[in-house]
Amino acid sequence: MTSIAYYDQHCDAFVANTASVDMTELYTAFLSRLKPGAHILDAGCGSGRDTCHFLKQGYHVTAIDGSVAMVRHASAFTGINVRQLTFENLDYQAAFEGIWACASLLHIPLSELPDVMARMSEALKNNGIWYLSFKYGAGEVSRDGRSFTNLTEESLGELVDALSGISLLSTWQTSDKRSDREDERWLNALCKYSKTPVQTTWQPA
Structure with missing residues (x-):
């Protein structure tokens, strides 16, 4: 079973388990760097929870997901046409001021991440902001019918360094907000795209 097939088959259970997760800290870190009304790509929108929040805050949102079941649910939940x-x-290409890739890129195999991340970076406008998150750790694992690529600050930094025009602004770890997953750690990151990037040496937060 692929990860997309998992979400097609377990859409209702996944929505119920994630709909009420408190994302305030992550929303603030991301949105504080965007101008009012900015165009955001919710990449792997799942239930549409985050898209709804961004819309309510006055942002223009394009939402996408690979799962047909999730697309149907998110379209109904958000009131927009999810792709x-x-x-x-x-x-x-150069379409968004912000990209929100929350717990979605983690399902891409490590060997395919460079190409996918390059495609995503190319979707950013100049000075665009990109939030992304992975389960914290090393290597690829499979669990409950889904595959996960875990990253550390160092392995994420290597992936970002290979991208044209992308700078890693900050990384930080958080615990899972779900009550039954509090022992799980997440790696969060904010990146910026610039046509003329300033060469800096990043340090994990």
Whole structure:
């Protein structure tokens, strides 16, 4: 079973388990760097929870997901037309001031991440901000019918360093907000795209 097939088959259970997760800290870190009304790509929108928040805050949102079941649910939940699209086929060019990739890129195999991340970076406008998160750790694992690529600050930094125009602004760890997952750690990161990037040496937060 692929990860997309998992979400197609377990859409209702996944929505119920994630709909009420408190994302305030992450929203603030991301949105504080965007101008009012900015155009955001919710990449791997799942239930549409985050898209709804961004819309309510006055942002313009394009939402995509690879799962047909999730697309149907998110479209109904958010009231916008969510696009069914896998990251491997991402086709936007300089379209967004912000990209929100929350717990979504982690399902891409490590060998395919460089290409997918390059496609995503190309979707950013100049000075665009990109939030992304992975489960914290090393290597690829499979669990409950889904595959996960875990990253550390160092391995994420190596991936970002290979991207043209992308600078890693900050990384930080958080615990899972779900009550039954508090022992799980997440790696969060904010990146910025610039046509003329300033060469800096990043340090994990």
